[in-house]
Amino acid sequence: MGVAANSQVNYLLHLADNALILGQRDAEWCGHGPVLEEDIAMANISLDLIGQARLLYQHVADLQADGATEDSLAYFRDPDEFRNYTLLELPHFPSATGPLAGTASAERDYATAIVRNFLYSALMQLLWPALEQSTDAQLAAIAARAAKEVRYHLRHSRDWLVRMGDGTDESHQRVQSALNHLMPYTQEFWTPSEAELEALRLGVGPDVASLRPQWDDLVNEALTEATLKRPSDIGYITQGKNRQHSEHLGYVLGDMQVLARQHPGAQW
C-alpha cells in the first residue's frame, strides 16, 4: 500500500473511531436512561454511530486488502492505535477527577452525555456534508448517509441542552458544569492532525478549521437559547486523534473488546 493510501486510511480510521467510541459510550445508557424515551433515543443514536463506523471500517478493510475486516479493526486494535477525539472517550462525569471507567449508575451524569453529543453532533452536522464532496467516492457515499442521521442527533441533544439550561436551577447548574468540563476538549477539533492535512491535500477531507465559524454559530446560538455561558477555550489541547489518549479509552475498549478477544472468530 502506498504512502498516500496509508494516510487516507488514517483519516478514515479517525472518522470511524470517533463514531465507534461515541457509539459505545452512548450505548452505556441502554437500560440506564433517565426515562424510557431517552433510553431509546440513546440506543438509536448509538446504533446510527456504530452503523457509520461499520461502513467506514469496511471501506478501510477494502482499501488495505490485507485480511483486515470491520471486526478486526474494531476489536483487535489497542488504545494507542485509535484515532478518536479524546472528548468522545470520557466517562459521563462532569469533571476530570471522576472515575476511570464510569459505568456505574451513580457515576453517570446525563447532562455530560448530552453536552458531549451536542458538541460533536454540531461538528458532524458540518463535516459530513463537507465530506460529500470528498474525492473518495465511497467516503462521500457514507457521508451522504450519515449527514441525514446527524441532523436527528443534533436535534436531540440541542433540545435537551436548551431544556436543561433553561430549566431548573439544578439542571442549569449541571449542564453548565458539563459544558465547562467538556468545552476545552473541543480545541482538538481545530488543530489538524497529519492525517487530516494529508486528507486535505488529497481532496479526501475538508480544511476542518474552515468549519469553525459555522460551528461557533451553531453552538453560541444554542447556548444563548439555553441561557448558558460559553466557557473560554483554554488549557491543554488533547491529542486523541494523534493516538495519545486519556486513561479512559482503555476501559471503554476493555468493555467493548473483551468478548471478541476471548472468542476470536466466534459466530452466532
Place this chain on the structure above:
Amino acid sequence: MNTLAETRSLAEVEAILSLIPDPEIPVISIRELGILQDVQLGTDDAGSQVVEITITPTYGGCPAMDQIRDDIVGALAQTGWKARVTTRLAPAWTTDWISAQGREKLHTYGIAPPHAAGGAQQATIQFATKRIAGHAYLTGPKAIKDQQNAAIHCPRCDSANTTETSHFGSTSCKALYRCLDCMEPFDYFKPY
C-alpha cells in the same frame, strides 16, 4: 435488449422479489420501501445464470440489512434461482423512495407515512424552547404556522392534533406520536 426468455425470467424473479417483506415492518415489501434498486440477469464465473440484485441500505446501522440479504437469496433459491446481492450506498436511500402504494400500506398498518425529506433536509430541525412548548406552542401566528407545517396526521382518525412523545421509537426509522383527539399512540416514519 432483453430476449423474450429473459423478459419472462425477469418477470418471474420480480414477482418473487415483490413478495419479500421488510423484516421490521412486514406489511410493506422491500420493493415498496425503495431498498430494492436493480435486478439484472447475469452469469457467474462458472457460466451459470445468476440474478444480480442491488440494494441500498435504509440506515447505516440498520440491523435488518443482513436479514434482507438472506431473505432475497433464500426466496430465490426456493425456486431454483441463484442470486448475488450487492449493496450500493450512493445515492443514499431516502424516505422519498417509498412508493405511493407503500405509503398507503404504512398508513393502513397504523404508521403515519413520512413527509417529504427534501424540506426537512433544508431546514435544520429545531425544537421549541420551554416557553413555547406544550399548549403555549399554539398561541402565536408563527407557532400556528410551524404547527401546520409539521402536522403529522393520526393514521387512525386522521386528526392533525397530534404530539410527539419521543423523537426515537422502536426502530431507527420511526418516532413515537400520540393523537390528542382519539388518544391513541402511533408511529411516525421519520423523513430521511
